[in-house]
Amino acid sequence: MTTPVSSIRNLGPAFEASCTAAGITSAEMLREMGADVAYARLLCNGTKPHFIGYYVLVMALQGRPWNDCKGAEKAALRVKFDALKSSSSDPAQTEFERMMNLIGVRSG
Template structure:
């Protein structure tokens, strides 16, 4: 199992934020994908920040956070705004989703 900080753009502070959200390995983030991983980060108390979200998206693609092109920004902004607008799930709902039993 690899530490989250092994993902490009993810340093110790983001690793600590993800740990507070219950995510501790790079493999978990890759399996969840950027949107779900960031949603869990926000539900865990992280203040949503577009640049942090972009850094995660690009890091999971093994790209530097400054490599984001102007053409990519509108799509990422829509995805980020959707994550911010989703209501937080209860622990039971999240548990059921994690096991493929959610609604």
């Protein structure tokens, strides 16, 4: 049995629709992927990057309120978000290259 993405605290129907469009079809799949891989997939599927959306996802997967992210933790998430954004939304980069970057395989 699968549960909807919107069953996760802080994630509503609009986020679930974006996930579905990106092939993330259940809360279980989203949890297994983790926030970084899932958000990168959303970006590759055309979701516009937005830092608040990213950290809401991170907090949701940790079972925390969306606004619980503060201080040094928020700053560290911003660094991760910027890296995801730059590696996942470069139109000159192929889908294969983006996925290899997501799993940590880099040339050079």
